[in-house]
Amino acid sequence: MNGDISQLLPLLGYMAFMIGISFYVRHQQQSGLMNNFVKTYFIGNRDLGGFVLAMTTVATYSSVSSFVGGPGVAWNVGFGWVYMAVVQVTAVFLVLGIFGKRVALLASKFNAVTVVDIIRHRYKSDLLAEISAFIIVLFFCATMVAQFVGGAKLFEAVTGYSYVTGLILFGAMVVVYTTIGGFRAVAITDTCCAVMMMIGIMMLVYFVLQAGGGYDSIVAHLETNRPDMLEPLSGGKMPYGLYLTQWILVGICTIALPQSVVRGLAFKNNKSLVRAMLIGTFAVGFMNIGVNLTGILGQGVMTGAPADYGGTDSIIPRIVVTAMPATLASIAIIGPLSASISTISSLLLVGSSAIIKDIYLYRQERKGNKPGDGKLRILSMLATAVIGAIVFFIAMTPPSLIWLINMFAFGGLETAFFWTLLLGLYWPRANKTGAMLSMVGGTVLYCLAQGMGFKIMGLHQITIGITVSLILFLIGSYVGKSEDKETLGDFFPE
Amino acid sequence: MSEKEKYLQIRREAMWTGITLLILIVFWVLAGFGLAGVDIKVFGLPLWAVAGTFGVWIFAMVLVKLLTTFVFKDIDLETDGTPSRKGGQP
Numbered sequence: 405m406n407g408d409i410s411q412l413l414p415l416l417g418y419m420a421f422m423i424g425i426s427f428y429v430r431h432q433q434q435s436g437l438m439n440n441f442v443k444t445y446f447i448g449n450r451d452l453g454g455f456v457l458a459m460t461t462v463a464t465y466s467s468v469s470s471f472v473g474g475p476g477v478a479w480n481v482g483f484g485w486v487y488m489a490v491v492q493v494t495a496v497f498l499v500l501g502i503f504g505k506r507v508a509l510l511a512s513k514f515n516a517v518t519v520v521d522i523i524r525h526r527y528k529s530d531l532l533a534e535i536s537a538f539i540i541v542l543f544f545c546a547t548m549v550a551q552f553v554g555g556a557k558l559f560e561a562v563t564g565y566s567y568v569t570g571l572i573l574f575g576a577m578v579v580v581y582t583t584i585g586g587f588r589a590v591a592i593t594d595t596c597c598a599v600m601m602m603i604g605i606m607m608l609v610y611f612v613l614q615a616g617g618g619y620d621s622i623v624a625h626l627e628t629n630r631p632d633m634l635e636p637l638s639g640g641k642m643p644y645g646l647y648l649t650q651w652i653l654v655g656i657c658t659i660a661l662p663q664s665v666v667r668g669l670a671f672k673n674n675k676s677l678v679r680a681m682l683i684g685t686f687a688v689g690f691m692n693i694g695v696n697l698t699g700i701l702g703q704g705v706m707t708g709a710p711a712d713y714g715g716t717d718s719i720i721p722r723i724v725v726t727a728m729p730a731t732l733a734s735i736a737i738i739g740p741l742s743a744s745i746s747t748i749s750s751l752l753l754v755g756s757s758a759i760i761k762d763i764y765l766y767r768q769e770r771k772g773n774k775p776g777d778g779k780l781r782i783l784s785m786l787a788t789a790v791i792g793a794i795v796f797f798i799a800m801t802p803p804s805l806i807w808l809i810n811m812f813a814f815g816g817l818e819t820a821f822f823w824t825l826l827l828g829l830y831w832p833r834a835n836k837t838g839a840m841l842s843m844v845g846g847t848v849l850y851c852l853a854q855g856m857g858f859k860i861m862g863l864h865q866i867t868i869g870i871t872v873s874l875i876l877f878l879i880g881s882y883v884g885k886s887e888d889k890e891t892l893g894d895f896f897p898e
Numbered sequence: 899m900s901e902k903e904k905y906l907q908i909r910r911e912a913m914w915t916g917i918t919l920l921i922l923i924v925f926w927v928l929a930g931f932g933l934a935g936v937d938i939k940v941f942g943l944p945l946w947a948v949a950g951t952f953g954v955w956i957f958a959m960v961l962v963k964l965l966t967t968f969v970f971k972d973i974d975l976e977t978d979g980t981p982s983r984k985g986g987q988p
Contacts, residue, residue, distance in 0.1 A: 483947040487930045490951050493958040494919055501915030501965065505908050505975065513977040623942040634944050636934050656919065674973065678966040685962050689955035830909060897901035 426585030454679025463746035468554035475699030476716035482633025484642035496684030507668030546809035552799035555744035561721035579792030597742035604739015615727035616704020819869030837884025846873025
């Protein structure tokens with residue numbers, strides 16, 4: 405199968421634009437990069453305004469699966485799925501409202517560049533910091549592979565070009581622009597991505613309505629043939645337990661994801677934070693409702709059983725191909741691919757900051773060495789490029805293990821960091837013993853439960869992970885000794 | 899604002915953000931499951947399907963607007979206190 409070269413032009417142009425942005429940003433930030441490379445490269449200069457802060461948070465959080473897998477299920481399940489997806493409107497205002505200013509203030513006190521920096525200062529433990537960095541790198545890599553694979557498969561299905569072509573076209577390019585431009589380039593390209601996602605959704609809704617014979621006729625079809633899609637429990641496909649665990653997994657606990665919390669180190673001022681909370685809530689709602697609604701409206705185009713189309717994952721690519729003219733399809737596909745690349749770029753940078761700042765640089769400084777800025781510049785960019793390259797090559801032929809780790813990733817990160825950050829930053833009694841037990845014990849148990857398919861009352865394993873890590877945290881905090889006065893004075897001023 | 903006052907204000911904002919979440923959860927339950935049996939149609943759809951999706955979205959934006967207007971205050975995000983000690987320990 406081979407596509408038409410003109411179909412690739414919009415994507416090519418888009419990726420070239422992204423790389424252009426990264427060079428521009430690099431040039432613009434020259435003085436910052438000269439003075440303090442690590443800080444400027446990994447978190448910018450604390451200059452994100454409200455709109456960009458909102459968009460980069462939303463774009464990082466929305467992955468390719470919210471654009472392909474999710475709406476495919478919505479096509480089969482109906483409005484219950486949208487009702488469940490809408491819980492994600494909490495994600496942006498929660499993380500910025502609870503951690504934004506707290507993290508910003510602490511970062512200015514400790515000159516922190518990463519979330520791990522703050523954990524290190526709060527618990528005074530290098531081991532805990534290195535475990536945090538390890539968990540971040542491991543789970544991030546798995547997530548990135550999954551994003552690459554999801555994006556490339558979609559590309560293949562829509563354009564007719566091969567999986568590898570897609571991977572090189574958008575995958576290699578993300579690694580390039582992230583490596584060159586650092587955090588500020590990621591923030592700006594993320595903003596473009598978020599805008600393209602919304603445009604893509606609007607195009608999809610329009611064309612799927614056209615192809616399905618109009619809104620009224622699609623709704624009439626649902627009423628007659630699929631009344632289950634108009635019920636919250638969807639004829640048993642949407643049990644209450646699923647709603648509950650989704651609230652925890654993609655709503656409340658997302659506040660602890662390091663890639664979101666790190667945004668607290670990057671915003672300009674109070675006003676930009678407040679604006680981002682509002683704009684971000686708008687954008688998350690728009691995307692999640694819009695994209696899943698597209699899936700439901702797809703019933704007007706495809707009325708068979710999921711198996712007729714090769715599973716629910718194939719629904720969205722099919723809708724794009726059947727409902728849209730080919731030239732427009734090549735533009736619309738930029739939306740979901742944007743969801744994929746904007747997640748990859750942020751994870752890539754936080755991952756490489758974990759290796760360079762949290763492990764390498766810290767160890768050097770402890771030994772009394774102070775690596776020069778030139779050396780740090782090369783190492784930081786090298787780390788970003790190397791992680792990107794490794795992930796890229798794994799995505800070429802993804803091993804089955806990677807799916808296992810990716811399945812763990814979201815809940816694993818939440819289990820590891822939720823209590824460590826929330827209690828650490830707001831509960832003076834929280835200490836190293838509690839954090840260590842909670843992070844290691846909770847994450848290991850969560851992964852074991854996932855791996856063995858063990859569930860309690862049929863609920864997703866995040867419920868086990870988050871409960872166990874809380875219990876371990878409390879035990880450790882009451883049994884172990886409190887952090888010393890100086891630390892507590894820094895975090896909870898008297 | 900002293901360091902302590904800043905901390906207390908930030909903690910207050912965080913707490914109210916949490917309360918906002920709780921209010922939103924209650925609204926979500928009522929707007930979706932609560933209205934599931936009601937026989938009213940909006941845009942040809944059952945009331946819950948609109949209130950539980952678009953309704954929750956709009957309500958969330960209203961709540962965030964109220965939260966940021968009435969609870970959030972401008973504070974100086976640069977600290978004047980220096981950390982008592984650097985880094986971690988083995």
